[in-house]
Amino acid sequence: MRITRVALSIAVLASLAAIGLSLSSCSQEEMEPIKRRVMIIGVDGLEWDVMGPLLDAGRLPTFSRLLDEGAWGEIRSLDILESPVIWTSIATGKLSEKHGITGFAKSRRGATDPTPITSNVRRVEAIWNILGERGLSVGIVGWLATWPAEPVNGYMVSSYFNYGWGDSPGEKNRRITFPEGIADDLAEYRIGPDDVGDEQLLEFLAGDTRLGEQGSLLEGRIKALRGAIATDETTRRVAHSLALSFPTDLFAVYFRGVDGPSHKFWTDAFPETGPPLTAEEEQVFGQVVVRYYEYMDRVVGEFLEYADENTTVVVTSDHGHSGPKLRGGTYQWGIAMHDPSGVVVLWGRDIVPGQLSDPSVLDITPTILALYGLPVADDMDGRVLAEAIDPAFLRAHPIMSTATYEPGEATPGSQDQEPVESPVDDEVRERLRSLGYIE
Template sequence: MAALVVLLAGAGYGLLELAFFAERNQLLPWDGSDFALGALFALMHVAVAFVAWLLARLAVRIAPWLRRSFPRFAPIAVLVAIHGASFFRERYYGLPRDVTGTLATFAIVAAPLLLAWILARVFTDPARSGRVAVALASALVVWGVVRVATVESMGEKEAVLPRAASHRLEATDTGQRVFVLGFDGATWDVLDPLIAEGVMPNFATLIARGRTFDLETFRPTFSPVIWTSFATGKSRFRHGIHDVVQTRLPGGTWLHRSILRTAFFTKTTGVPFRWASSHRLLPLRPYRSGQVQATSVFEAASEAGLSTTRLEWYVSWPATPLSGVNVSDRFHLLDPQDPQLEGTVSPEALTSHLLPDIVPVSDVPLSRVLEFIDARGLDGDAVERWAEENAAFVEEMELNLARDLTTRNVTVDLLERDRDWRLFGTYFRAVDLTHHLTWSRRDKTGDPEQDPDVRFAPVIRRYYEFMDGVIGEVLAHVPEDAVVIMLSDHGFEDRFAHSRAPDGFAIAAGGAVVPSTERGRIGVYEIAPTVATLLGLPVAQDLDGKARRDLLDPAFDAAHPVREVSTWEREGRGDEGAGDASSVDDEELERLRALGYIQ
């Protein structure tokens, strides 16, 4: 009888865990591999139920007042307690874990254990208590079946039906063009003092003819998540990008999260899965463009016939067609002499034209990295010794300098190639990298020979100054009448980096944007609908933000009233693109490990 209770309780809990896991991790709709995962959950919790039974038997010997029937009910009580506590804690994930929450968790755990003790006192006859325990374990199975059959992903809004494939978006002629320039991680905390010193002239010029904002971001502050929200105007629950990587679980299910950072498990399941992930036993891979489940403003503008170009944007490989050019976030990884990775550029035929723009890592000399540090006293053999001692820093700086230089070259090349563009988006990576590598050392002073950390003090400042020069080169090719929107996905702060979602920065200038000296606030989800409004696109009603028409010239607002459409989504969106990129995936994963995003 005890064995049957353990088996039924473990199976029931496996179903509850599967439903909980699917709900919190947006795993729906179901497929066959998910149920293989459920079987694994069941086996794990049969073991947990067996351990609970053994411990209850031992407890009865130590404390006879628990009653001999207690071990029959203990496995069910323990599993219900685990599920209840996990459901409460993870359901309210992100809220302060205060005394009230702790007491509530304690009560949730204590209640089923207390009930098990009461049942053991009421049903003292072994046969009768066994039948009751089997009935309760069977009820746990029924509960699990019902949960699996009725579960819905948390965070999802009611789906809006996509437009028919024949219903194409149309844009009115507003006479505006929009240039979006992204700087990952840039913050006013660094920008403001440098602008005040006069060492950021291109930023200062742009601000003088526009307006500035604190960019209100959200958690988790993972770049693929936020940059996809910038582009789509939708939350991660609706565009489908939740993390920096995906994890392959036993049974073949690809979880669109990392186990260690954003995946939700109940307490018992989380321990072995997180252990396996920390020991690299579960395969990882970055996201791919076909997994973005929402239409971006770039795609909407392209569908409406506006010349649209985007480059190096997160989660853009394999590159999908736009009316202009789509340069994916893996283009910079190509070897100009042997470009083997497919899908880096759309149209593919343009790849050969852009290859000369690539700055290989091998073309970034150590002397270029030394320009960003305090190199006092470094000469001769001392340079090589320092580089060997700080090999990880040097490698990351070389990689990301090469990437940003490549992005600069391609941006200028494409701006010159198509002067009739209407929407152009480009993204630069390495500002955030310098924060991750040197933020805690940026205020160090003294002799670098005495304190090695002093060498890293100027890195952030000098990289911002370098990027101001890049801005000048890029904006020299952007027409004066274009709207320029420059922004970052988050800021940075001491101790917590960007985990607490510090504000990013944003600047809007030119065209129909009304200049202002007052710093305002703007949200991630407001960018896409505002860009759409400037371009004369209908704004989708299912976006998570509204267009900021208060920033625009009243004459423009009056001449171009709000146009809406139910959704930008359209029947026939493509599935994930093909392509073997395992070696490139491995390179990207190693970079994420170097920055601490994954282990």
């Protein structure tokens, strides 16, 4: 489907403009940020061991170009390999004990089921707050742990936009976007698992898949693949429509990407890593992981078209992937399949090609601040990836520091917030359970 500009209502446009004015007056006695654009494309679960042979075979043309022209490395993840924790560290430059997001879900007093983690639990400023408060416009799409969507100097489509199929997104689920009104304007871009056509599905499969056969052994796994495609296609379409309609200084989009397919189809791709499969499964699903990497390569390539000569692009994963771990004779799935090193590439304005020196997920936010000529905070846990930045830029804009970007009292150690309940909690829990992330 061709993506066109979103016809956002006049009221929503007016509210965006008003927020831009009210927030941009916040900065006092600070340097003006450098006029530039930064685009972050987050892809969950990218693994060099899978990408290497595909790059060699010329099957990932976008990544080939990014690696040739950009700065790249094996990004070091956290001790906690749970995606909402890591994506929050990427967006804050801080460890979990400071930012407050400690897992996929958390128990609430009096509730029997764990509640999926929500944005109010985050205790510290994210890059979109820091830049927005200094007058830069921000557009955030799908980032983990961003529901309820918070007020920003621009727009935010929370990670829950991908749940609640069949409902009008804004109807039941308030604060699914900021401003709230854009949820209904973006609804036409949502795709549910049942909207994924057979033709689209077959791009990822091989052989006679007997797609329509009810009760087939393959049916459950095909449903999982439909879900993964629907989610990333929704994110892709929403992010395109917004990037076209409202170019922002910072644009960040998160894709569940290869993580789900890696959990569900890894052993089909690499049969030696898991328990035996049926010949049919191996034949039908053996290409899913690799073809999902090729799909993500095309998706990233499409977003590069928005990058002008003033744009710096960061493509990053939160962790890598492996097969299930065999411990004591049993296979461990779920988080045990997350590998502590993932993929990062910086590319575009002021980036010099080469290999990064032990980059960490904590380094993304400090590096973006440096690219804007803004100081890095002493209470951040990462560093500026200076080896990626043009020395001439760093001479003109030396890396500076400031004590903190946090307003008021230091927040670490403050009362832990509980996640808030949402109308899609059952659906979120079902997905987290199906991936082995929660009990």
